[in-house]
Amino acid sequence: MIPTLRTARLLLEPYVPEDEEGFVALFQDTRVSQWMGDGPASEADDRALFGRIFTKVYARELFDVWAVRRDGVLIGHAEIKPTDVVGGHEIVYALIPTAWGNGLGTELAEKLVAYGFDTLGLPEVHATVAARNHASLALLGRIGFEHVRDIEEDDGTVTQVLTCCRAATQGRAKAVA
Template sequence: MTSTLHTERLVLERYVLEDEEGFVALFQDTRVSRWMGDGPSSEADDRALFGRVFTMVYADDLFDVWAVRRDGRLVGHAEIKPTDVVEGYEIIYALTPEVWGFGLGRELAEALVAYGFHTLGLAEVHATVAASNRASLNVLTKVGFKHIRDITEDDGSTTLLLTRSISDRSPTDR
């Protein structure tokens, strides 16, 4: 069951039904959705995805999915789930553009990694990111992820597989 996580400035908690409009707005913002999955999708698809968080993910306890809040306001989305890219788990996160540039991506990624290591007992955590998504690559590098390999997508674009091992110290570790 998805537990509530707290960072210095963020709270990660289960979605509630009242979050649907904020969730859809986040996923409909092309500045965000261009980097997620297969890119932007229809509003109807995003509403259906929100519904599946409750009817499948939470109902069957498939993996952890969080609403990311700052000062009580929905500002992002986060997951840690099994991946078929490699054996193991990957982190997924997105923040609204209004909170970009304040170090919240790093804070969120660090929280997801710590959860993977200390709550799920993982020895390593993975992330996949479009090669052209410099902002996310910068965040992941700052929290200690290392490039493992390139993945060529069906459309010819490149996705990078990055991994952080529990034995690696993050550059932000004190």
């Protein structure tokens, strides 16, 4: 069962069928989808992806996926999942563009990392980010992720693999205290 998580301003909870339109709108916005997976997809593909959250991910308890809400409104998507690309668990997050620039992405990413460490007991958490996604790279760098390696994609673009180690974040917390 997917737990509900809270931050100071966000609520992460399992999707419900009524979230489909908000989910599709998020993934159809090319300002968001250009950074997700293989990039923009058709509306039909995004609707199918939303359906698979229920029929595959939730039904088989494969990994944790959340609707991200602020003041009761769906504003984003979050997940933490095992992936062979990094040989561990990867965080994935997206927010609607009107939610950008006020620290919500940082709040969301920090919550996903803390969940990975504290609830899942992971020694490290990874992220894969397009090398051109400077905002996400900067955000992850601020919260303790370090560049590990590059992956050259079939289309010639570069994806950076970033890792945040539990031991490193604990050391930073002690240094700040």
